[in-house]
Amino acid sequence: MSEKPILQKLALLADAAKYDASCASSGTVRRDSTGTKGIGSTGGMGICHSYAPDGRCISLLKILLTNFCIYDCRFCINRASSNVPRARFNPAEVVRLTLDFYKRNYIEGLFLSSGIIRSEDYTMEQLVEVARLLREEHRFGGYIHLKTIAGASPELIAKAGLYADRLSTNVELPTEDGLKSFAPEKKPQTIRKTMANVRVGVEDAVEARKDRLLKKAKPPRFAPAGQSTQMIVGADGARDDDILASATSLYSGYRLRRVYYSAYSPIPDAS
């Protein structure tokens, strides 16, 4: 299979990332001036907005590393059985795009998610490598939001927290029964264990920070913007009460900064 040009990959993988709700701005009407004498579009994908810990609204390049996936979650356009064009970036390509867009002042950071390729750890390693290259090789000081892959090893989550500002693990659906029916390869315990690893990392860093500040040493870093999650609403039969109960338990159990709700949008060939 021949390699796609980077701009073609960008078009596919920015579009595929639009289902990840992490954006502070949304909900407007769809307008598109492409092919007319007008200017601007509300339908474009690829750049989303988020709030930095100090309250600033910042623009992020929002893409997937790949939309290949070995899982077959029924609500997801990127599931293994979906008939969509596929693409995959290597870490160096994501780094190049991020730096190029940053230098042109289009973005202030990166939101990076991915389908699962080979294994949870292999995928997480690739995501961490992007963040490592940005931070260590290029001294990138912009915002980085990484999706964690549920089930990735605690060591990889620890590394991700070292480089990312925010980490998020998708809970996907409000109830365990919903997950069992529509994403049988995803296990609620695995998702929660990954969230717990992030919570421990954030809390340890806060404690160590207090200690180091007392000793005037450089404080350790772990996802200073905390963790968030996304819940798809409308794909299963969850009631409002289920959704609220799930959100409450996530906020209190894992100290989430935010639960994002994403309205299920019917996808081609949905079962």
Ligand code: SF4
């Ligand atoms: S693991 Fe993620 S990308 Fe893969 S099918 Fe499930 S929701 Fe989609």
